[in-house]
Amino acid sequence: MKDKLTQRLVELTRDLILIPTTDAHPGDIERGLEFIQNHLDEIEGITIKTYRSNGVPSLLVLPENQAKPDVLLCAHLDVVSLPDDAKFRSTLKDGRIYGPGAGDMKGPLAILLEIFRDIHSRIPGASLGLLITTDEERGGQDGVEYLFRDVGLRCGLAIIPDSGSLNDITIEEKGTLHIAIRCHGPAGHACRPWLVDNPLERLTDRLREIKVFFEEWKQGDENWYPTFTITIIRTPNDASNRIPAHAEAICDVRFTPPFTRERMTGIIKEKLDKDMELEILVSAEPTSYSPDPLFLEQTKEITGKPVRLCREHGGSDARYLSFLGIPVVMSRPEVGDTHSEKEWIDIDSMVALYRIYAGYLEKKLGG
Ligand SMILES: [Zn+2]
Incomplete structure (x- = not known):
């Protein structure tokens, strides 16, 4: 394994894959949220709160005394239901992590957890929040929709690495x-x-x-x-x-x-x-998003490749935010075979996305 960052991202992703956070295992969803909470506990200047709608839990982490962060990182912990004999294990091969939910979205979730910690330790009081929901694969009504519609959560912009690819940024969804x-x-x-x-x-x-x-x-x-x-x-x-x-x-x-x-x-x-x-x-409804031009620039700079604005055939939780006029940035590492046991995520592209986030958030929140 190469540098420390790569190692941390891989280990955290593999730890998250081990917890079978499907619909059929509500206990494991709770366990997954606890695991995440422990991971965030030592960060100073934040408040962690659990919300529930129809028994479905979500974790909202906000900077102290800031109800509406400039940037909100969003991820879902749940993975799509798999056959009963599915193995929630991961393997490393050809620079990829293979395992249920590796790409959708435990790998991206690991990136968000790490960057959240990093930014808060480097920029005290950074206007950066984190939302982790557990019902995206079932429609998101008790997660993102509940928090934005009923609880009244708002943010300046949201980052949701649940669609697109590293240089393919999603601007429309069916x-x-x-x-x-x-x-x-x-x-x-x-x-x-x-x-x-x-x-x-x-x-x-x-x-x-x-x-x-x-x-x-x-x-x-x-x-x-x-x-x-x-x-x-x-x-x-x-x-x-x-x-x-x-x-x-x-x-x-x-x-x-x-x-x-x-x-x-x-x-x-x-x-x-x-x-x-x-x-x-x-x-x-079909939705369109307006990603921040600064993010597109940052992606180009880190990857050395042009950015493509793409249309996606699947929908995501981002639609609830677009409905409120909140800009959403949606790109993600290279992933494949999602919603199967052979699902994978490319490790180098995880590190690249982390670096894109780091540069972007520093510029945006560094003051
Ligand atoms: Zn997803």
């Missing part, structure tokens, strides 16, 4: 709809299908039609158009010769401006049979 479509009817025996209007087949027919309809929006190399993806289909049926009385599909819809949640829902509803139910599970 909107999201997760919907359940349900179809009901009489059950029947599959040997006399003419007697029953099979709800499962009716549902899959409509889904196919919606899918074909969305295909027409396909254009360009950037894939910047609405998409419709079926992720779950289920019935309570367990008999191979019975026509089920109930069928349900869960679909993931992503959309670009000028489409809105309302318009997208309307389009899908129109394609369904009158008696089918549509329930919205998660929804978010």
